[in-house]
Amino acid sequence: MSPAALKKKALDYHRLPKPGKLSVESSKPCSTPDDLSLSYTPGVAQPVLEIAKNPEKAYDYTNKGNLVAVITDGTAILGLGNRGPLAAKPVMEGKAVLFKQFAGIDVFDIEVNAKTPQDFIKVVEAIAPTFGGINLEDIAAPHCFEIEAALKKKLDIPVFHDDQHGTATIICAGLINALHVQGKTLETAKIVCLGAGAAGIASMKLLVAMGARKANILLVDSKGVVHKDRTNLNSFKKGFARKTALRTLADAMNGADVFVGVSGGNLVSSAMVKSMADRPVVFALANPTPEILPEKACAARSDLIMATGRSDFPNQVNNVLGFPFIFRGALDARAKEITQDMLIAAVYALAELAREPVPASVLKAYKLKKLKFGPDYILPKPFDPRLAERVPQAVAKAAKKGMAAAKRRQV
Ligand SMILES: NC(=O)C1=CN([C@@H]2O[C@H](COP(=O)(O)OP(=O)(O)OC[C@H]3O[C@@H](n4cnc5c(N)ncnc54)[C@H](OP(=O)(O)O)[C@@H]3O)[C@@H](O)[C@H]2O)C=CC1
Ligand SMILES: CC(=O)C(=O)O
């Protein structure tokens, strides 16, 4: 599709037949005077009194247990930068649609005009009673780290920054499979990560937790390679600073096995891709414009595995494969937090699913004759119905194991 045609189609999709992508529906009948006396006064007083006596009853008498807030300040909308909270609304409505479509979870999207992380934290803390979980979205680093840490401490429901942990989960699952196809391992792979923000830092941390070696990772930000002699690094970047003479992205890419791009569009050249090691993996995940387009990267060399964050190319590495299913598992287990063990459970569930035969319904949805684990299929497709069975189950199991261990530690 031409850029002009895509623009018109996308704007029409959002505007017609009525503006936006979400509406609120009643889940109970309310069409007679009797219904009204139950749903509203006097009947509604009964659950009010029950919940006032025991807050846990909110899970029985309200939608709290299946309701997630998708909350943003609009400071890092996809790869479009800081465009403010209102402009972030189409993305937040979109996340809500995906929560519902893939995991049956209801969402209120909330766009917050907050000048400081403290203002933002206060707003989220104040509205938290409504929700069973908080999905932070498109909040730029480094504020996102402070916001998530503070809210995790204050709230007794799962708080999850999707751009950090959703993205990290999918990158790990995709990379484990891509490296397997290329005959390489996470433990020995030389990894370059362009983007040292929310997605970059969290993804590299999870990769290290799963076996990648920090000494093999080169983090690159808008000023170049993150190295020990730099004086302009925040504490999150410092954790990955290497003692190295390499300075530019081109220096870093030379001989690398893996490129992970979570930065901005068109930052990687054909020459950089050519300079990578044999059988490389290129995850150009910036949205909507990847660091390098698949046609350009694949023209540079034929032995690579190529992925983007987009739905219109093969190998979509995107947190849509994570947040709906991770929250489904967390809500089902009534988890109070989303732990690293729960993310790792999701990583393995996703990676294993991609190695199994693909159901006919997926082939039909994607208009494909065949699809088999390999260079062009390293992760399940978002419309794979098995995702909703496998991933939440694995996440809930890890959650319950963690809660049981915590309980044992208390006694
Ligand atoms: N496919 C997926 O599922 C996902 C993709 N993403 C994509 O990742 C990107 C970053 O998102 P997020 O981490 O939330 O944003 P942040 O704002 O937290 O981080 C952005 C990072 O990109 C770096 N960067 C920006 N421009 C350049 C440049 N010209 N050269 C090198 N580095 C640059 C910034 O460098 P500096 O620190 O120096 O400012 C920063 O480290 C976006 O494009 C987003 O769409 C994010 C989440 C999920
Ligand atoms: C996919 C996503 O969350 C992002 O690009 O920010």
Ligand SMILES: [Mg+2]
């Ligand atoms: Mg995002």
